[in-house]
Amino acid sequence: MLEAAGVTAVEEQVYGALVDSPADTAAAIATGLGLSLDETAAVLASLEAKGLMSRTADRTPRFLATPPDIAIEPLILQRQAELQETRRVVDELLRRYRASRRPREAAELVEVVVGRPAVAQRFQQLQRRAEREVLVLVKPTFAIPHEANDTELDLLARGVTARAVYERSVLESDGGSAAVARYVAAGEQARVVDELPVKFALIDGSEAFVPLTPDDPETEPTFMVVHRSGLLAALIALFESLWERAFELSALTAQTPGDGQPQRLPPADAQLVSLLLAGLTDKAIAGQLGLSIRTVHRRISALLDRAQVSTRMQLGWHAAQHGWLDGYGPAGARGGAD
Template sequence: MLEAAGVSQEQESVYRLLVTAGGATAHDVSRRTHVSEPESTRVLEALVHQGLASHNDGTPRVFRAVPPDVALLPRIKHTADALDTARGEADRLLEAYRETARRHDAGQLLEVITGAEALRQRLRQIQVNAREEMLWFCRAQYVAMPSGSNTEEFDALARGVRYRVLYEKPFFDDEGAVDNVVAGVQAGEIARAVPWLPLRLAIADRSVGIFPLVPGGPEGSPEQPTTALVRDSNLLGALVALFESYWEHAVPLHLSETGDLAADDTAHYPALSPADGKLLSLLVAGVADKAIASQMNLSRRTVQRRIQNLMERAGAGTRMQLAWQAARRGWL
């Protein structure tokens, strides 16, 4: 059991005897383990050499175990650190191997999926394997997954995967669509809506995505979907950028006090204080933080802190997004 710490089974057996006996001579060890006394002496001296045991200078010598927290825990920590380093290097080598494979084999980057059932299985698979975030474009008239059938989303949300889902407005005309979106939002989904989406899209952990290669009809129609699964590449990066662009301009959806699905409206946004309004106007006008601080008699750090507060209040990840949200909310 202690082999990972560099202790052989033979040495571990003798070390355990010393721990439980409090001390023992080579003769004692030989008698209890049924091993010759010279062999017992060899094992005991090996334990001393490894810092697992000590002995007195008497005759015969009495060997005692060094406490496990002193003898073993540092060795185990060192081994664990070495394993972590090796694991990190193995991950880097694996990524280099995959990168080389992708460059020489397009099949490593793009996989064609034909048919609704195959698409449904892949959509479920990437959600089961997702660890951090799922990005979705949801269009009207499902092709593979009827609204409400994606139980993998709820499982993923329960284990901490973040879901950001964009719905085009015609999607809500599908039967049961609104109730299913409400259930998703209640479970933790972050939902937004746009008038129209250019394609269907699902991206897991920004490392794998699924999107249609050619338009496909609703499930059951003669026009079966032909989709592509794309892995880490410039194409996937472009799809992520497309999602973020639509997400930035989408209207957030939330649950009202009655539990109904509602879109955020600018009329519901509290107005800014005069000071924050002035700061925001200067920021949008392109005035540098240092100049804003000078004009408003504030420290530069205070200006940056107030800008960060405004970004959090607007749900913006960048200053550019803050400017757009400020215009949409009537803050300018």
């Protein structure tokens, strides 16, 4: 029990014997405790040095225990002083540790990835790590062709939630609507806005993949992986803000409603209305659906007549109010985020 005060177990044993039997000789102590005479002599010398005992001046010395309150209290105070010094040293080491790690930790919040192959590989790695949700803002240009992002389909197949906000230019690009529809059909939720300020992908709310350089097909792309930080929280807030005000692409897949759900519009008309409400021009709609502009005009005119309205804005309001696009399966999809 006295080891905390710097007294060894055998020293405590000998000191206890002296407390119980004062003025014993070394030989008597050794016999009583089953120790050798040499070992007992060494322990007695150590106890004397620590102030725990004294000896008589007889030819054969006898040993007397110092009263415990007088003998042990100084040892406790000495050990407390040593512990306080140890605490001071630990505090200083901790200060130095934090000072040396701070720049490194800040650097580790952001990982820079340079070059098209490296960017494509890193983005695929991040996607494959997703366990709960992937959030993306999608706009041209793409390091990975957005129509070839099969990793996205694998995520959706294993139950990962995916939400995407597309810039309208993606739907207007060659094959863009069909590419997005592929992901819509797989179960991703998609919305569209006229223009996005930036593009990025958010993985499980813990990592973001963000371009560092402007879009330029002639130069190598540079992206950064942002880990948990204030910057990551800001990117999540930006996505949610854009998501709230984006238009929902609910009928882009133009699939027949599920069993028990009434047919609102023929699938082809539902797809046309979805693209129309997304803000695409008649020419862009014609290109996406493989129709002539005249046919697009004719179908829109028929829809205006069906809704008994005279403007396309009124047509959009009527479609929303009467659930024309309801029942067409998941509201969304996307291609590659980068």
